[in-house]
Amino acid sequence: MDKKEKELPVLRIGKHQPKYPIVQGGMGVMISGPKLAGAVAAEGGIGTLASVGLGVLTEGYNARNFAERNSMMLKKYIKQAKDIAMGGVLAVNCMCALCDYESLVRSSCEAGADIIVSGAGLPLKLPELTEGFPDVALVPIVSSVKAANIIISRWKKHYDRCPDGIVVETPNTAGGHLGARDIPQVSDPALSLRNVVPALVDYLKENLLDIPVIAAGGIWDSHDMDGAFSMGAKGVQLGTRFAATEEGDASDRFKQSYLDSREEDVVLINSPCGLPGRAINSPMVKRYLAGLQERMPCRTPCLTHCICRIKHETFCIADALVNAYRGDWENGLFFCGSNVPKVSSIMKVKELMNELLEGFKLPDLTLPSAS
Numbered sequence: 001m002d003k004k005e006k007e008l009p010v011l012r013i014g015k016h017q018p019k020y021p022i023v024q025g026g027m028g029v030m031i032s033g034p035k036l037a038g039a040v041a042a043e044g045g046i047g048t049l050a051s052v053g054l055g056v057l058t059e060g061y062n063a064r065n066f067a068e069r070n071s072m073m074l075k076k077y078i079k080q081a082k083d084i085a086m087g088g089v090l091a092v093n094c095m096c097a098l099c100d101y102e103s104l105v106r107s108s109c110e111a112g113a114d115i116i117v118s119g120a121g122l123p124l125k126l127p128e129l130t131e132g133f134p135d136v137a138l139v140p141i142v143s144s145v146k147a148a149n150i151i152i153s154r155w156k157k158h159y160d161r162c163p164d165g166i167v168v169e170t171p172n173t174a175g176g177h178l179g180a181r182d183i184p185q186v187s188d189p190a191l192s193l194r195n196v197v198p199a200l201v202d203y204l205k206e207n208l209l210d211i212p213v214i215a216a217g218g219i220w221d222s223h224d225m226d227g228a229f230s231m232g233a234k235g236v237q238l239g240t241r242f243a244a245t246e247e248g249d250a251s252d253r254f255k256q257s258y259l260d261s262r263e264e265d266v267v268l269i270n271s272p273c274g275l276p277g278r279a280i281n282s283p284m285v286k287r288y289l290a291g292l293q294e295r296m297p298c299r300t301p302c303l304t305h306c307i308c309r310i311k312h313e314t315f316c317i318a319d320a321l322v323n324a325y326r327g328d329w330e331n332g333l334f335f336c337g338s339n340v341p342k343v344s345s346i347m348k349v350k351e352l353m354n355e356l357l358e359g360f361k362l363p364d365l366t367l368p369s370a371s
């Protein structure tokens, strides 16, 4: 960025305001656990714990006890993350596509999450599920203005409430499951941040809604952040870069797969939940894409819609993601954003935050604004 320092926007989400408008996106299973989320929050960003499938790591996890185990572990990890965060802002990512979504949302509120971030489907009932917790801010993830409009209209009509923030995550570049109907739509430029962020900011202005927009997908450095802020975003969300930090909860082998990846290793796959996803072409992914993946038993009904559970096709996403977290290169599904080949070292969260903030200064909130 140019020499003159630019002012960072203020990101206020409900009652919560981090020092810096940088959000570490939720990454499951256990890629953003308590260590990472706590460290980001402690460094002045928003740290996000991924709530998906945390009970998988407990002994005797099965179809009968999975929801209870997931909630139990989530509460434990929220406590750990809060201890590390030292008063920083902590979010929990809850995916609508999960069978135990409602229980995860309630557990997050009960355990003291500041913000619930919710995507992988439209979180149409989120205000109802968080009733009784007025301090918990609610942030849907969308990939289009249309989706944001549906959520806002529904929440206004049924709950007389608006989202406290909206994450726009572009499938063009983001990691994990992508908000696109199919693989061809993933690259649709209509779903780029350049198209959706300004359109959503305009839509919110036209409707007199003061809701901060957070841009996610493909954000690598301060230059990309500046680009997002110029489009009207009040914050940015990064996944891939935070996954590859020292505090990242995944195994060293997971992080090594990021260090080793080249552009040609990043592929798109159809996940068992029916959404496309971006991942590293690991041996497991290669077998799947070649039609050689073995039929797998379904151990727990984790997703509301799962082709592995219904038709015994594709693969078990819970097992594949846990394998990646543990560092099983042969059998893991290593989700990543499209800029993963740029990862060349494992930084500390503090170093990464400092690098991202280069060329920016905090807004002087003591001065009256010019407008």
Ligand SMILES: Cc1cc2nc3c(=O)[nH]c(=O)nc-3n(C[C@H](O)[C@H](O)[C@H](O)COP(=O)(O)O)c2cc1C
Pocket: 024, 025, 026, 027, 028, 029, 031, 050, 052, 093, 095, 119, 120, 141, 169, 173, 174, 175, 176, 177, 216, 217, 218, 219, 237, 238, 239, 240, 241, 243, 334, 335, 336, 337, 338, 339
């Ligand atoms: C390994 C990995 C796992 C992810 N898991 C989730 C998840 O569980 N829930 C979710 O809403 N987003 C998930 N995401 C998306 C991130 O939260 C974030 O929005 C996205 O990675 C931003 O794009 P970037 O990786 O290019 O920075 C995941 C991303 C990665 C890389």
